[in-house]
Amino acid sequence: MRKLAFIAAALGLAATPAAAKPPKLLVVISIDQLSGDLFDEYRPHFTGGLARLAGGTAFRNAYQSHATTQTCPGHATLLTGGRPARTGIIANNWYNFAAPRADKQVYCAEDETAPGTTSDKYKVSPVHLKMPVLGELMKRRWPLSRSVAVAGKDRSAVMMGGHTPDQRWYWADGSFVTDLPVGPPPRSVALANSAAKQAIATARAPLQPPPLCAAKAQPLVIPTVKYRIGDGRFDRAAGDEDAFHDSPEFDAATLALAASLVQELGLGKGRATDLLAVSLSATDYVGHKFGPGGQEMCLQLLSVDRDLGGFFGMLDRAGIDYAVALSADHGGQDAPERLRLNGVAATRISNALSKAAVGHTIARQLGLPKSPLKTYGGAIYVDGSLPAETRQKIVAAALPRYRADRQVAAAFTKAELIATSMPTGSPVNWTLIQRARASFDPARSGDITVLLKPNINPVHEPDDSVATHGSPYDYDRRVPLLFWRKGMKPVLRNDAVETVDLMPTLAGLIRLPLTPGSVDGKCLKTVPGVRCPSR
Template identity: 55%
Template sequence: MRKVLLAAAAAIAVTPACAQPAVQATAVPGAPKLIVALSIDQFSADLYDEYRPVLLGGIGRLSQGTVFRNGYQSHNATETCPGHSTIMTGSRPSRTGIIANYWYDQSQTRSDKGVYCSEDERVAGSSSTAYSVSPYHLRVPTLGDLLKNAQSGSRNVAVAGKDRSAVMMSGHHADQRWYWDGKTFVTDMTGVVMPRSVAAAKQAVSNAVAQDRPALELPALCQPKATAIPIEGGGAPVGANRFGRKAGDLKNFRASPEFDGATLALAASLIEEMQLGRGASTDVISIGLSGTDVIGHTYGTEGAEMCLQLFSIDRDLGDFFRLLDSKGIDYMVVLTADHGGQDIPERKRLHGTPGAARVDAKLTAKDVGAAVAAQLGLKGPVLYGDGSFGDMYVDRALSPADQARAKAAAIAAFKAHPQVETVFTREQLAAAASPTSPPNEWSLIDKARASFDPERSGDFIVLLKRDVNPVAVTTSYVATHGSPWDYDRRVPILFWRRGMSQNLRNDSIETVDIMPTLAAAIGLAVDQKSIDGECLTGVQGVNCPAR
């Protein structure tokens, strides 16, 4: 799959109708001609630290540049949409408006009060599950947006395994944006003619999915991890799966190393067809690799499955960079993650974390709301919320007095539960100042404040204790993320450009520092007051503006 797709990508001929030569360029002399922004979904700094010595391909190459092993998705809502919204905007969720993957808006006239982060609920028929894809909710511009405004010939492109990854990294003014919809790669952009490269990549994926796949060979370094671990909650054991699948099995295609190979092939094809990085202006391509996240959810982070995935993505990235090298493109890469993740509690206990546990299946907004309704004699859902943690919304159909009673009772119920660390009200968060200290020093309210939006956030927010896995029923997923703890917040941030010397850094930085650093590398002025991040002075070749 990897070799076939990348070979196909390299063979795509440039199509004049798609290639867009730069005009009226204002690029700074010596600036890279292509910014490659890579997000490996759920690639925690813990995984990077564990595997860095043995990843010798593409990740190995990036590890020879400027390496910040203590990067942070510093906010509390460590989910895909908020995380991706920070990478190319320089802003925390409190500024981007992307507080979670889903939130609730009770002013909606539709019966579905949930809102998906990258939908436009104004579109007729859109819902939080069958949604229109749009950057409507993103309140700030991305690097690609700003660059297109500054350099009229610049192109802003995104390719990802998830729509929310592509949308949040490219923003409001993309030239091409493609992402996986469960069956193939699609776009939300109207009036865009499908490039030949995309059609070819889609066909290559279709051909690959139509074939049986035997189990992958297990490298020696992965063999000690190939132990089947029984799990609680109804699911099958995990730990020793090697990604064999039957023809036509799209679900297991997505939960395998093949998925990221397909995404990188599509990105390589678009770079070639659009001649990205070969005009007078700087271009940007954002690439969201989702396989690590799907594998982490499906199998956990410490089994043979993740080991196979990381060796595979390392090889695929090596092929991808060699392809760019062969075209003579002067490119700069940043690699990070939208969030981290924790392993399954059953294996964590075996590895020395005795308190690791699955969340109480009854600790949900629905169940707590029902209990409060019975206690107070109220009708209706009483509480809206997405599971056992995060933002909770009191039912606005209740009278103001009953809303206050329900809120107090629900907060008391959550606080009394032994798996809940704390609860913050919207009033507490609104009164808190945005944190300014290094992200490794933040308190819990600092983390929650960085995810707070007064228009979209709930009436209160629930934080679970460390090592509590929010997945109670394991028939689909066995693990997830979203907590304020460092296994979900800490991510690697790697910068690389040809000629860089290795610089291994232990200082704590934020993903919001990526955009202003890239902007400085290409000479793009950014209003510091409009973002939360700062240009990183430790990246070779980047001259940060005076603060």
């Protein structure tokens, strides 16, 4: 082998990723709401960082295989290798009637036992995440390994950074902040916040759309929405922070901070492999506010492609041996008003399915003083302060009402989901109850899980969010999963994989052994340089 290596070196042959040593830096990127549909549509038009990643091993059919396709559970799958049923992160929010406060709703990235908190004003914490993330396992095996998370949302940084990151920074109230006792913050953070403050204070002229985006500039009228939709170009007034983080400039700021931290902390230059997790949130904000089908999303994706190219260029110039994995926490579907213009029979949810409508009907039927139901998305919770016998009657009365509704595809009780085995095999073929089972935690999930039919938007009357996600259907489940390292040959794969496969695949790349059965995902041996354990 030494002789062969010597001959290869003498001939000037570059080592392939399969023969290379583990990289010194893993960069794991989530683009919030980057659906497989968007990736397929824009892939031919990328010329920057996304083009580079698409030129590696690109799985275009990766699945957030569970039913509750939201930000928190989706990010938790990426670096734990576990589905929501195992991570415990079953949604962005849920109800805990035993919580020691009046507000019984719990945010996924908070500690509800902290005095004086609510689900809106909370203490950021990873306490609800039941699994370690890859960075934690790396630090356990190689104490000199470092783990850094940077994100536009606190829950994204928490779910990718896990319990013991060295640095965790996310946007809140106009600046990048942390919940960790890091001492004096890195100089990079002060510089990033100063630049962001200046950007917010400066008015922005409209972006000039290229022909690709201009062709999508179709104004969309939704009576309850007071801003322009479909042909926006991200101009904004000075001081408009909301418009800043609903624009491509927000992702640029997040990547700038990540790049500065790489340089200041010397990531990828130490004796052990480091991990940098980055979650870019603007695609999600743009998708919600404008829908993914208009000029706004086109401008956003071309911008993030360019900005990622600049970020990777910085890593190249720094001489860092790095590998990149990129995926998304969920996909997203366009506004039904635009879908209908394109021939899709889409609509919005009826008021008949609101918690008030169903809850008050049940209260009258059973002689209760008020509605006994709390809801979050499709999770229906029965008031935990009521006697068990009363709660059973409420479930028995509510279940047929949900199942009879013309907009409901299925409704499952806790008992039905507990009795359902965890799904196996290709996520493409999972039934609705199997997808719901992958999202189910008996201590946190609702008493009834309601799944709407396809193409029904759960926002009845939008005001600042015309499109959304969260369904068990492929427009929300299917996302890209991309692996890249210098020297990797381009391979576009059509086989179905899961986002939980990302973590064990990276473990195979850096030769980190995992305890058998500790994750739901599988190591993808088709990725060059990855050594999967024998089964």
